[in-house]
Amino acid sequence: MQPRNMSMSGVVDLAAVKAAQEAKSKAEQARHEAARQGGGGAVTPASLVIDVDEAGFEQDVLQRSTEVPVVIDFWAEWCEPCKQLSPLLERLAVEYNGRFVLAKIDVDANQMLMQQFGVQGIPAVFAVVAGQALPLFQGAAAEAQIRETLDQLVQVAEQRFGLTGLTVDPDAAPGASPVAREVPAGPYDALLEAAVQALDAGDFGGAVQAYKNVLGDDPGNTEARLGLAQAELLQRVQGLDPQKVRSDAAAKPGDVTAQIAGADLDLVGGHVEDAFGRLIDTVRVTAGDDRDAVRLRLLELFEVVGADDPRVVAARRALARALF
Numbered sequence: 001m002q003p004r005n006m007s008m009s010g011v012v013d014l015a016a017v018k019a020a021q022e023a024k025s026k027a028e029q030a031r032h033e034a035a036r037q038g039g040g041g042a043v044t045p046a047s048l049v050i051d052v053d054e055a056g057f058e059q060d061v062l063q064r065s066t067e068v069p070v071v072i073d074f075w076a077e078w079c080e081p082c083k084q085l086s087p088l089l090e091r092l093a094v095e096y097n098g099r100f101v102l103a104k105i106d107v108d109a110n111q112m113l114m115q116q117f118g119v120q121g122i123p124a125v126f127a128v129v130a131g132q133a134l135p136l137f138q139g140a141a142a143e144a145q146i147r148e149t150l151d152q153l154v155q156v157a158e159q160r161f162g163l164t165g166l167t168v169d170p171d172a173a174p175g176a177s178p179v180a181r182e183v184p185a186g187p188y189d190a191l192l193e194a195a196v197q198a199l200d201a202g203d204f205g206g207a208v209q210a211y212k213n214v215l216g217d218d219p220g221n222t223e224a225r226l227g228l229a230q231a232e233l234l235q236r237v238q239g240l241d242p243q244k245v246r247s248d249a250a251a252k253p254g255d256v257t258a259q260i261a262g263a264d265l266d267l268v269g270g271h272v273e274d275a276f277g278r279l280i281d282t283v284r285v286t287a288g289d290d291r292d293a294v295r296l297r298l299l300e301l302f303e304v305v306g307a308d309d310p311r312v313v314a315a316r317r318a319l320a321r322a323l324f
Contacts, residue, residue: 042169048093052103054110061103062320065128068166069100069157071136071150074114074124076107081140082123088143089125092150098166099154100127127153130161130299131316133323161299162215162225188214188221195227204235229303237264249278256282256290260297267301275301276315283322295319 052060052072061070073089075082086104093102107114107122117126117133125136136149157163195210211228214221242265248255249262259282266275279298283291298319302312 042167043098045094045097045168045170048098048100048166048168049090049102049104052105052110054112057113058317058320061128062131062316064101065132066130066163066316068098068163069153070103070128071100071153072103072105072117072126072128074105074107074117074119074122074126076122079122085123085125085140088146092146096150096154098168100150100157100165129153129157129163131320132295132299158219162219162222164219188218188224192223192227195224195231199227199231199234204231204238207231208235225303226306229300232300233264233268233304236261237268240265254282254285256286256294260294263297263301267304272305272309272311273315276311276318280315280318280322283319295323 050060061072064070071089071093073082073086075086089102093100105113107119117124121138123140124138127134127136136153137146141149154165191210191214195207195214198204198206198210208228208231211224211231214224215228218224240261245258245261245265248258252258259278263275263278266272266278276298279294279301282294283298286294298315302315305312
């Protein structure tokens with residue numbers, strides 16, 4: 001049996017963790033610098049409103065939602081309330097200046113998407129954030145109420161997922177690739193270094209707090225988000241009995257707590273696909289709060305591995321299929 005006060009240094013390569021953090025941070029800085037030097041990679045206001053069909057849903061909505069919240073407007077030509085709501089949403093998408101993208105879906109031409117979202121009537125408005133779908137409202141609504149809903153959406157997207165939106169440049173070339181909105185740099189080097197040192201020393205609680213201190217000022221800090229997800233994972237597994245966890249997970253395939261703990265151990269042990277597959281399978285057989293708990297843990301594990309990892313990309317698609 002592994003001792004309760006075990007060190008995780010031999011299980012997770014902390015040098016690799018630090019290198020991954022630095023690489024992601026440098027990539028983020030490069031994108032920001034390109035935006036400062038003339039708006040390279042910025043999007044036009046017109047590209048904030050897009051028409052989406054079933055063929056393009058995965059790329060235009062699911063994948064894009066890892067960069068910016070996507071608001072979905074289910075509409076039809078014959079729908080009179082849609083003729084009032086849709087222009088308002090289009091105007092707000094431009095006004096919010098990249099904080100969200102509006103995806104318009106014609107229900108007559110995309111019945112499968114309508115069924116997957118459980119749309120009972122139109123207009124119906126949903127959002128997808130980091131691959132997660134959530135209903136916003138159905139039917140016509142007052143502009144003040146819509147604004148309040150959108151404000152809450154962009155706040156949650158930034159605070160929970162670090163999605164700060166897209167850079168918008170009216171003079172950008174059509175079809176330019178979107179980049180993250182610039183976040184002011186802060187004096188975080190010392191805090192980030194302290195967090196890595198705490199990880200090296202096995203002080204996972206100290207690392208978690210150091211990363212949270214950075215994110216409190218800069219919610220979109222890529223390095224801190226990645227580091228926090230890793231530190232929290234190590235903190236969770238530190239007191240576990242691996243033999244018991246694996247035994248419980250095998251004996252209780254429908255037990256959410258057992259499967260989440262098993263996935264944590266899978267990931268720490270380097271079994272990335274096993275961790276993702278375990279939780280996606282659990283999503284398929286659960287509902288309500290249990291399903292939400294599993295989904296949220298899976299998104300946390302995506303953060304640990306990194307959004308650009310092919311295994312994360314594949315798992316996001318599998319999660320979307322399991323949810324819809």
